[in-house]
Amino acid sequence: MSESVPLPPLVFTPLLKRIRWGGRRLGTVLGKSIGDESDYAESWEIANQPEHDSVVAAGPLRGITLSELMVAGGESLLGRQSQLSQFPLLIKFLDANDWLSLQVHPDDMLAREYGAQERGKTECWVILQADPGARICCGLRRGVTSAELRRGLESVSSGGDRGELEGLLHMYEVRAGDCVFVPAGTVHALGRGILLAEIQQQSNQTFRLYDWGWVGADGKPRPIHxxxxxxxxxxERGPVNPVVPVELCDQEHSFEELVRCEYFVVRRHESLHAFSLTSDDRFRILMTLSGSGLVQTSTGDEQLLRGGTVLLPACCGRIRIQPRERLQILEISCP
Incomplete structure (x- = not known):
């Protein structure tokens, strides 16, 4: 692969993760190729980590890893971010069929205490489906201190009532369409009955506070940190609620900006009619939440199918979205 060859839109083979809290909706709703098991938890759509490196699924670049694309086609792929040695974002779909652990991720500065190359992990969730009464935890009640949270954790770990700990947490119901921005340093947990898209920094740094009493087949709990x-x-952060989308429009359609932070920008488009996306020397990621269509670019076209993810390299030039039916996509970029 030559640096001078323009990169087409890229689709990667999903990396499917089976974890005890997963379900089957990655297959039944999003069309992923899952087996007969009932614990499919995550579909890593775009990943660039030593043990989890996305591979191009089809076309002339089939079998090429994202790491190889970063080396050989960095400027074509990343444009203004071409100085990066690692793809900056990790893109997933998650099916939470049970509670995930109560956890927290470090910010960039704290992450480096655990390894010179470590990054923090700021993320956001866009809810695709939520069962009636489905809840999440995001943040702590205002004024909760480190000592209070430690006491609550010690109480449940020694067999005490879970209510003491839950009384310190900001827990609430979510519904389809909600977007929750989770900055690094925020205590959080996904509850059962939620299917979502997750956008985050390219990091797997996670510390677990509590695992709801779960033990593995060997009778042992997972490590707690x-x-x-x-x-x-x-x-100091306190409660974290769903974002209030910012309504935007161009000459062709209206859309929403869900999140804008130092790591990523997430916009949601929904339309029956064709529209264009700006091309400004940066890559874009499209996640199709519902409907179907086609993305047309200067370097090639790609299908937009529910549950699919397409990486548009910076060299793609013009970007035209052609829905076949009512189409809802997330457009993800770096600021």
């Missing part, structure tokens, strides 16, 4: 979790928690 209370000291590291408390060290990485931002106790």
């Amino acid at each position: 209370v000291a590291d979790s408390l060290h990485c928690t931002n106790f």
Whole structure:
């Protein structure tokens, strides 16, 4: 592959993860190729980590890894971000059929305490489906201190009532369409009955505060990291609620900006009619939440199918979206 060859829109083979809290909706709703098991938890759509490196699924670049694309086609792929040695974002779909652990991620500065190359992990969730009464935890009640959270964790770990801990957490119901921005340092957990898209920094740094009493087939619980979790928690943040989308429009259609932070920008488009996306020397990622269509670019076209993810390299030039039916997509870029 030559740096001078323009890169077409890229689709990668999903990396499917089976975890005890998963379900089957990655297959039944989003069309992923799952087996007969009932614990499919995550579909890593775009990943660039040593043990989890996305591979191009089809076309002339089939079998090429994202790491190889970063080396050989960095400027064509990343444009103004071509100085990066690692793709900056990790893109997933998640099916939470049970509660995930109560956890927290460090910010960039704290992450480096655990390894010189480590990054923090700021993320956001866009809810695709939520069962009636489905809840999440995002943030702590206002004024909760490190000492109070430690006491609550010690109480449940020694067999105490879970209510003491839950009384410190900001827990609420979510519904389809909600977007929750989770900055690094925010205590959080996904509840059962939620299917979502997740956009985050390219990091897997996670510290677990509590695992709801779950034990594995061997009768042993997963590791808990209370000291590291408390060290990485931002106790000044308080409760974190769903974002209020910013309504935007261009000459062709209206759309929503869900999140704009130093790591990523997430916009949601829904339309029956064709529209264009700006091309400004940066890559874009399209996640199709519902409907179907076609994305047309200067370097090639690609299908937009529900549950699919397309990476549009910076060299793609013009971007035209052609819906076949009512189409809802997330447009993800770096600021």
